[in-house]
Amino acid sequence: MKHFKIATLLLLAIVTFPLLSAEKSILESKLRTAAANGDIATLVKLLDVDHVDINARNKVGITALMQAAEEGQIKAVGELLTRGANVNERSENGETALTSAAENGESVITAMLLERGADLYARTRAGWNALMIAAKYGLTDMVDQLLFKGADIRSADKHGKTAAILAAEGDHTDVVKMLLKAGAQVNCRDDNKTTLLMIAADKDYPNLAKLLISHHASLDMQDNDGATALIWAASAGHEDIAKLLLEAGANPDVQDNDGMTALMEAAANGDT
Structure with missing residues (x-):
């Protein structure tokens, strides 16, 4: 008889557990939605449910706190932090509530997160x-x-x-x-050894180029292909940038890895 009762309890648990798990998942999804929408009443109600995990993640690892931070929901962020949400939880892409707030210019939320120990x-x-x-x-x-x-x-x-x-x-x-x-x-470089000045020259950003030159950016640094900012400007046909660089003292005789100078690049692109 005792074994029968145990078996009954186990069968009931097997049937009940998936239902509770599904209900939990639904409630946690609603929690994230309430956080994103700034629906404080619903948020509080869901947080008061014992089996709802405040740090529950969706399929891509986004939590309620991340969604509230991204959407600029200050009150929701405050409620979640007060209730103990993990401020440094990460999504599948490595995003945190802080990176989400930063991307959207949410200064108040950023301050709140940093105060609570955001990394x-x-x-x-x-x-x-x-x-x-x-x-x-x-x-x-x-x-x-x-x-x-x-x-x-x-x-x-x-x-x-x-x-x-x-x-x-x-x-x-x-x-x-x-x-x-x-x-x-001012002369920082990426893995291709591209400098800030090369970027300005390639994309035709004269104000940026002027700023960098005023900060004594190196004019003749070369990237992995041997190109200088002047070669970049000549290749792209950006006359104003080339003039700025030459007036600042850029060397027009520097050759890239293919033996091309700025003048050769300009000629090759029909800009002479």
Whole structure:
């Protein structure tokens, strides 16, 4: 008889467990939705359910805190932090609540997360930390906030790109200026040995080029192909940038790995 009762209990558990698990999953999905929408009443109600995990992740590893941070839901972030949400939980792509807040320029939420111990140096799978993300998107206020908190300006992603390089690629001259003032190297290079000045020359960013020249950027550094900023400008047909570089003292006789000078590149592209 005792064995029969045990078997009955076990069968009941086998039937009940999947149902409870499914219910838990549904409630946790609703929790993330409430956080993203800033629906505090629903959020609180769900957090009061015993078996709901505040740090539950969706299929790509996103938590309620990450969603609230991304959507700029300050009250939801506050409630989740008060209830003990893990501030440094990571998604499958390595994103954290802080990187999500940084990407969207959410300064108040960024401050809240840092106060609760968010890792300022945490990186996404691409190798980007919060500062790199803010720099990439030209978010000057966010960059300023993160620099004040001690963000590492010399960290590089998996391609060797620093915050300054990422900012330069988007022509975010004000951000580059802030980073240089904070100690970023004006001659920093990525894995291809591309410099900030080469980026400005290639993409035709005259204001950025002027800033870099004023900070004494090296004019004749060469990338992995032996090209200088002047060769980049000549190859792309950017006359104004080439003029800036020449006036600053760039050497027009430097040859790349194929023996091409800036003049040869200009001629080859019909710009002589």
